[in-house]
Amino acid sequence: MTDTVISSASKEVVIGFERPFVMIGERINPTGRKLLAEEMKNDDFSRVEADAIAQVSAGAQMLDVNAGIPLADEPALLAKAVRLVQSVTDVPLSIDSSIIEALEAGIDAYQGKPLINSVTGEQEVLERVLPLVAKSGAAVVAISNDETGISEDPDVRFDVAKKIVSAANDFGIQTADVVVDPLVIPIGAMGTAGRQVFRLVRRLRDELGVNTTCGASNVS
Incomplete structure (x- = not known):
């Protein structure tokens, strides 16, 4: 039996063969969401906060956080998004980027095992x-x-x-x-x-x- 343990500062989620299905909310992603991308570029994270709370309320046990916006400072945006989401929810996060510097920044900002x-x-x-x-x-x-x-x-x-x-x-x-x-x-x-x-x-x-x-x- 293989158990994958993901954690926030206060909550643990276990993914495993005999474990319940784990839902990962993926709304916090500016790809294809022009309004969210523009807001994040302008340091407005109110929609990120609202999406985080709404997804957890709807049953998501984890959240994916992505800040991939062309020509933006993705490491800084991802770190800020991670800190914000962790301040308003207690679920573990998936830190999502194809940019290694952004992943490093997100990990540094994160509390727990992402x-x-x-x-x-x-x-x-x-x-x-x-x-x-x-x-x-x-x-x-x-x-x-x-x-x-x-x-x-x-x-x-x-x-x-x-x-x-x-x-x-x-x-x-x-x-x-x-x-x-x-x-x-x-x-x-x-x-x-x-x-x-x-x-x-x-x-x-x-x-x-x-x-x-x-x-x-x-x-x-």
């Missing part, structure tokens, strides 16, 4: 992100794509996940602290995607012993 979102199978990304995960003692989302992109073949996505888990172990990161995103392909693009991802999740659990996460609405 989930880092994310690392991929690209060698350059592995070498940048995994040392930070190991140093901070965080857990990490492992996304099953690499330099070749997202494969429709579940065996290829499994192999990418296996590569990431192995690399994480090499950096001293426990398998329990790697949560694999097997990448749900929309049914509109591939009719067998739903059944395929269930088989892949089972294989990841049985063969690699890892927990998984995915965007539930992606399959639609």
Whole structure:
């Protein structure tokens, strides 16, 4: 049995095979939300605060925090968002960025053990992100794509996940602290995607012993 423990300053969430489903709210993300992006750039975090409170009230057990805004100071914005969200909620956070400096700033601002979102199978990304995960003692989302992109073949996505888990172990990161995103392909693009991802999740659990996460609405 594999348990992934994520914590805030006062609350712990455990992701595991025999554990209840964990919902991660993802509204705090300026991508595709022009008004939120503009507000955050102008140091207005009122919508971030409102979204955090609303998602927890709706049942989210964790929150993902992203501050990816072009031409903005993402490290500073992410650190401020993390501190604000932790001041108004007690749930653990997923710190979300593709910029290593932003991840560092978010981790430095965080109280507890966060989930880092994310690392991929690209060698350059592995070498940048995994040392930070190991140093901070965080857990990490492992996304099953690499330099070749997202494969429709579940065996290829499994192999990418296996590569990431192995690399994480090499950096001293426990398998329990790697949560694999097997990448749900929309049914509109591939009719067998739903059944395929269930088989892949089972294989990841049985063969690699890892927990998984995915965007539930992606399959639609």
